[in-house]
Amino acid sequence: xxxELSKLAMDDKTESKCPDFAxxxxxxxxxxxxxxxxxxxxxxxxxxxxxxxxxxxxLYAEQISGTSFTAPRKLNQRSWLYRIKPSVTHExxxxxxxxxxKLVSEFNQSNSYANPTQxxxxxxxxxxxxxxxxxxxxxxxxxxxxxxxxxxxxHMYTANKSMDDCAFCNADGxxxxxxxxxxxxxxxxxxxxxxxxxxxxxIPQGFRFxxxxxxxxxxxxxxxxxxxxxxxxxxxxxxxNGLAAxxxxxxxxxxxxxxxxxxYTIVQKFGGELFTAKQDFSPFNVVAWHGNxxxxxxxxxxxxxxxLFNLRRPDGTKFHSLQYDLSKFCPYNTVLIDHGDPSxxxxxxxxxxxxxxxxxxxxxxxxxxxxxxxxxxxxxxxRNCMSEFMGLIHGGxxxxxxxxxxxxxxxxxxMTPHGPDTKSYEATIALGNxxxxxxxxxxxxFMFESCLVPRICPWALESPFLDHDYYQCWIGLRSHFRRExxxxxxxxxxxxxxx
Numbered sequence: 001x002x003x004e005l006s007k008l009a010m011d012d013k014t015e016s017k018c019p020d021f022a023x024x025x026x027x028x029x030x031x032x033x034x035x036x037x038x039x040x041x042x043x044x045x046x047x048x049x050x051x052x053x054x055x056x057x058x059l060y061a062e063q064i065s066g067t068s069f070t071a072p073r074k075l076n077q078r079s080w081l082y083r084i085k086p087s088v089t090h091e092x093x094x095x096x097x098x099x100x101x102k103l104v105s106e107f108n109q110s111n112s113y114a115n116p117t118q119x120x121x122x123x124x125x126x127x128x129x130x131x132x133x134x135x136x137x138x139x140x141x142x143x144x145x146x147x148x149x150x151x152x153x154x155h156m157y158t159a160n161k162s163m164d165d166c167a168f169c170n171a172d173g174x175x176x177x178x179x180x181x182x183x184x185x186x187x188x189x190x191x192x193x194x195x196x197x198x199x200x201x202x203i204p205q206g207f208r209f210x211x212x213x214x215x216x217x218x219x220x221x222x223x224x225x226x227x228x229x230x231x232x233x234x235x236x237x238x239x240x241n242g243l244a245a246x247x248x249x250x251x252x253x254x255x256x257x258x259x260x261x262x263x264y265t266i267v268q269k270f271g272g273e274l275f276t277a278k279q280d281f282s283p284f285n286v287v288a289w290h291g292n293x294x295x296x297x298x299x300x301x302x303x304x305x306x307x308l309f310n311l312r313r314p315d316g317t318k319f320h321s322l323q324y325d326l327s328k329f330c331p332y333n334t335v336l337i338d339h340g341d342p343s344x345x346x347x348x349x350x351x352x353x354x355x356x357x358x359x360x361x362x363x364x365x366x367x368x369x370x371x372x373x374x375x376x377x378x379x380x381x382x383r384n385c386m387s388e389f390m391g392l393i394h395g396g397x398x399x400x401x402x403x404x405x406x407x408x409x410x411x412x413x414x415m416t417p418h419g420p421d422t423k424s425y426e427a428t429i430a431l432g433n434x435x436x437x438x439x440x441x442x443x444x445x446f447m448f449e450s451c452l453v454p455r456i457c458p459w460a461l462e463s464p465f466l467d468h469d470y471y472q473c474w475i476g477l478r479s480h481f482r483r484e485x486x487x488x489x490x491x492x493x494x495x496x497x498x499x
Contacts, residue, residue, distance in 0.1 A: 026192050028250035032232055032296070038191065038254040039288035050080050059287055060086045066204055066229060066293040077204075077229060079291025081189060084258055087208070090266060090279035102138035102459055105146035105153060105172045105226070105272030112141070112455035116416050119456070120470040121463060123407030124158050126217040132163045133184075133211035134267055134274070137222060140460045141389065141411060143452035146172035146271060149227030152350075152360045152450055154389050156409065158219040162212035166265040167283050172272065173226040175203040176348070176362060178446065180393050180407050182218030184211050188295045189286045191252025197393055198444060200362070201297040202230055202348075208266065208283045209295070219407055221391045223448045225360050230348040233361075238332065244347045248328045249298045256287050298347070299328050331368045337375050342447065357451050358386075365397065365445040371437045378428055381419030386449050388412045395443035399424050403473060410470070414453045421473035429480070 029036050039045050044059065046052045051061045059082040066077035104111055127136065136159035144151015153173075162185075177184070177200065184195040187210045188203065195201045197220075203209055235242060259282050266277045332344050348362045370377045378399045390397075390410045397404050401423035404410065412418040420428070460466075 026194050027253045029253060030247045030250055032244075032246040032249040033292060034251075035290070035292045036251050036294060037288075037290035038252075040254040040256050041287055044082055044254075044288035045290060046082070055082055057287065059083060062086050064206055064291075064293060066206070077291075077293040079190070079289055079293040081286045082288040083189075084256070084285040084287065085281055087283060089281070090277040093268060093270075093275040093277045096267060096274040096276045100135065100274050102457070103155075103269065103272050103274070104139040104142060104457055105151075105224075105269075107142050107144065107151070107153075107455040112457050113461060114453070115456050115461065116413055118410070118412055118416055118418055118470055119461075120403065120410040120467040121408055121460070122465040122467055123405050124156065124219060124463075124465050126158060126160055126219070130161045131159050132161050133157060133159050134163065134166070134168050135159075138459065139272075139457050140409070141454040141456045142224075143450065143454050144226060146226045150359075151226045151452060152448075153224040153226075154448055154454070155222040155224065156220070157222060158217070159211070159213060160217045163210045165261060165263065166267055167208040167210050169208045169266060169268045170203065170205060170224070171268055171270045172205070173224045174205050174229055174350075176223040176225075176230065177201050177203065177220060178222070178391065178393065179218060179220040180391065181220070182213055182215040184218065184220075185214055186211055186295075187255075187284055188252060189284060190289055190294050191255045193250075193252050193295060193297050195297050199297055199299050200347075201295065203295050204229065204293055207295055210284075221409070221446075221448075223360055223362065225350040228350045228352075228359055230350050230362070233343075233346045233349045242330045242332060243345070244298060244329055249296050251294050251296045254286060254288050256285050257282050258285055329364060329366050331366055333368055333370065334372045334375070337372055339372065339375060339377065339380050342379070342449075352451060354451075359450060359452070361447075361449045363447040363449060365443065365447070367439070367441050367443060369437055369439050374433050376428060377435075377438070378420045378424055381417065383415050383417050384412070385414060386451055387414050387454050388418070389448040389450075389454070391446055391448075393444040393446065395441075397443065397445045398440055400473070401427070403467060403470065408465075408467075411454065411456070419474075422476035423473075425477060 029038065037045060041057065044056050046055055046061070050063070055061050062081045062083060064079055064081060067075060137155050137157040140154050140156055142151060142153035177195065179195055179197050179199070181197060184201070186193045186195060186201060188207055190207070193201055232244060232246065260280060261282050262280055264279050264282065266279065266283065268275045268277070329347065332340070334340050342363050343361065345365060346361050346363050349358045350360045352359050388411070392404055392406045392408060394406055399420040401421055
């Protein structure tokens with residue numbers, strides 16, 4: 001205890017190197033929506049109240065609110081942070097120079113386009129110039145407005161360097177980050193998170209965080225929601241168990257550093273623009289915290305991927321915290337006939353005020369068994385009032401035999417037809433009705449689905465990675481229609497009678 005007290009009493013100019021994630025295995029708390037508490041030093045949390053006159057160890061009490069004060073108790077989200085210096089201790093914000101030209105949080109005709117065409121993108125290459133997470137993230141599409149607190153944005157990122165002496169803060173909404181290539185070591189004000197391909201992490205609105213890249217180049221997907229937060233979907237007649245289990249969601253434990261950082265930069269995304277403010281200390285100085293508003297990750301997407309099982313430290317020893325089960329997500333499927341709707345695989349949902357209608361759902365397509373009889377088993381042909389953005393983390397996707405690659409993406413907007421490509425359809429029909437049970441393996445696709453109609457950013461439509469031939473995957477679908485005991489010379493029938 002004495003040494004810990006001495007650490008807190010050190011002069012602010014004393015340097016303290018951040019421990020290596022791989023050297024100090026990250027510890028977590030588990031649960032979804034719980035009220036958590038954590039302290040890096042025993043006794044740092046105040047007893048009996050949130051905001052005493054003098055906090056233990058001379059810490060400052062600071063609340064971060066994710067909902068309005070008067071939100072219903074079951075929806076209210078907030079946490080109390082006990083920190084060495086409060087976050088308000090910084091210089092005024094200034095517009096970041098150079099400007100980030102590819103971030104949008106208010107979608108309208110001046111900055112994005114309506115386009116009903118089926119769109120697909122190939123995987124984006126790693127940038128040649130040094131690029132961190134902030135400079136590597138770019139908006140693909142979205143709808144609504146962060147200013148009006150209603151809407152969403154879908155981004156992608158590609159980066160090749162860690163963030164140096166700066167932290168990112170999103171004042172517009174919650175980030176749901178889906179890495180596809182390369183692990184992310186994320187330091188937040190509540191502690192540290194290691195996120196691998198096959199996992200997702202949610203950084204709630206307002207939290208400061210840093211992204212380090214232990215494996216070098218990284219890329220992935222980001223969904224952002226304005227004015228609401230992600231929650232677990234209701235299970236309805238499924239019952240009390242299934243889909244993503246609350247205990248599989250992991251929350252960081254308190255970790256702090258006390259170091260002087262002359263010129264440390266806070267980069268704040270506000271209204272889709274980036275602003276910077278300077279301060280002379282690390283923002284990761286929270287010694288203890290408690291509450292239910294906190295970053296978290298979930299391992300529901302873990303797959304049997306050689307990358308996940310063979311990661312090693314620089315000294316060659318295995319990194320044991322990456323020894324994952326095949327899958328923690330409990331999928332459901334039909335066991336007799338027909339194909340279930342994809343909503344049955346919803347991991348997280350950001351609701352609207354209208355029951356059953358999501359601002360944004362996060363849905364996965366994991367390894368699973370297909371056993372339906374006399375049924376076209378791949379996803380059916382569809383026109384949807386919802387809009388669907390899909391990505392692929394690993395392997396292939398059952399409805400696209402060619403062209404949909406890991407790291408790529410597709411967008412099928414409101415009422416835009418979509419479905420299996422020609423090869424997938426013909427291969428399924430060729431199996432006939434006697435196809436036995438089939439286990440889909442070596443795959444992890446996902447979907448962001450929204451009730452809002454997305455507008456697409458110009459750089460996404462002009463991207464060199466846009467697949468201009470995507471529509472060709474359906475052109476080869478031929479007619480299988482056969483009219484038995486009828487005159488083939490005329491196809492003009494209505495209600496079984498020739499007109």
